[in-house]
Amino acid sequence: MVAVLALAGCAAAGAGSGGSSAPTGAPATTLRVGPLSTQNLLTLAVDDGLAAQHLADVGVDLAVSPSFPAFAPAAEALAAGHVDVVSGSTTAVVAALAGTPDLVVVAVEHDAGDTQGIVAHGDVTDVAGLAGRSVAVNRGGTGEYLLRLALREAGLTPEDVTVEHLAPPDAASAFAAGRVDAWATWDQYLVGAQALPGVRTVALARDLGSDNRTVHVTTRDVVERHPAAVAALYDALVAEADALRADPARRAGAYRASGADAQVAAALGALETPDVRPADDGFAAELARVAALYVEEGMIPGAVDVTGVAVDATRLIRAEDGGVRP
Template sequence: MKLPRSLRTAGAPALLALTALVALTACGTSQAGSGGKGSGDSTVAVRIPDPGNSGVLALGKKDGSLDKALAKEGAEVKWTGSAGPFAPAAQAMNADQLDVATGSITSGITSLAQRPGFKFFTAVAPDAAGEGILVRNGSGIGSVADLVGRKVAVNQGGTGEYLLLKALAKAGIPADKVTRVYLRPDQTAAVFNAGKVDAWAVWATYAVAEIGSGKAHFVADGAAIGSDNYSLNAVRTDFAEQHPKVVKALYQYLHEAGAKEKRNPAAYLNVFTDVGPTAVTGKAKAVQVEFTAKGGTVEPIGPEDTKRFKAVAAFYAEQKVTRAEVDVAAHLLDIGKLT
């Protein structure tokens, strides 16, 4: 299970992060920001981005099951802002304006290269079916090799840039043979569909609608690329130290609910509404159901996961995405040791 699915130029990441951080912090409560307390002095508030219309957290919000699970440890959720890119969420955790967020190991590594105030506490295996290099039908691009001399949209330092670089490396193609166009993922669809870029390195959050339209497909998916792009849940370090049992209860909820979602994906779509821009309908709904059924579930981070995180960090350093290899292992929590 993954938490809810969220024109950037190369010079705009700081502005994007600041804008999203303001959106997150503006929605926070003064109680949560000042001491992590909820409506009562003894209740711990867990600040999580609003989950939107689909996914485990959306259903947990609607039916109250998440609060019920956390109440056993004296906690409750304070929904704040909205789910989106991990970079601004990481900044919000660093600023004590958010307690929990989700992101990929790739975006996590670039955030860890700063001064992180968070740690990762769960892992979902890489999405072999739902992420990859998207091309328009009839584009003439039949393989990764056909990307040479073309423009590919990616989100800088995150999943998109990783998928493209990984695909090129596996095909033995120098990275500079393909032009990376840095765009915000939530603004890329229009550029992609207008033909201003030739391909889009992207994940299920945005790929589902494009594939569901019947006008695009993956020229290489996560499995073909050999992606190690795990989805991770992060928690603010101070929060985890102060409330380890709450973090463990949240993990248990996500693990159990994610297994249910995998068995019956359709039940976790269109939780609040089946119409409008947040609804998944038509062929896109079938695509999403298929991707979720093939996906992983929330699990503790084990030794094998840590090795693969290190490999991604080494790859990012080799590709000059980060200045040096980031020590991911220093920022991991062992759920089994939280008491």
């Protein structure tokens, strides 16, 4: 059985813990996960017990923090040592790397490119039609990234539109009330907006060649000292994707349980189930392209070094004597 050292600064498992016991001869370890409020594969694997089950197999307890509304506060908690694993997007990771260079991505969700997009009111039927219109985005995140991609495709610049930097809940209200003409968003915000009367989907992520994905993030320290725990969590994400593929209604149910409107939850549940893939060389190239766009568009003050940020969890080695190494 794999032996793992106790995570530095980890508290004992408490509320939300998987409550597992370490294998004979192995000290107890706790991995603290900070899920997002959105129903990505990590959130689902935590809620249905698959994460706790796979971690228990390598002598690791699971402790779960209250959910985070976005990656930024989750990354702050990660940097402060309050949690060990969080979720976000490729774009959010790029934006955070300037201030938290220790971040590493260990798992990547691949979907059909229909969970992110740009919606608009009225007669806007394509990206070119955004010229002269107001567009809500979350500053520096998925929404702004999608808008910049779309403007590039149409030969437009940010000066050709009125960019409204709004947090997703505020953007939802502004868009529903018609105070902004368009909105670049994702997940249940996108699906909810698509259901509004007279709203058109101007472009989806797949139409724009987006490299932005849902990613699962930890620190280099956790990976280097505890690869068995990271590998086990990766396996739990794969198992969760398999479970969703076998029963897609699980995702709709999770969204309903989290408070989503029944129509929105059903639409999200009908989307193609994402796959989990390692943060391999292909993802590293995607990450580099996103970082380059951020620099070219002036969305971050300077170049960000993404070397080594992608860590392939399928290549982490477990050793019987506890000498586990990436």
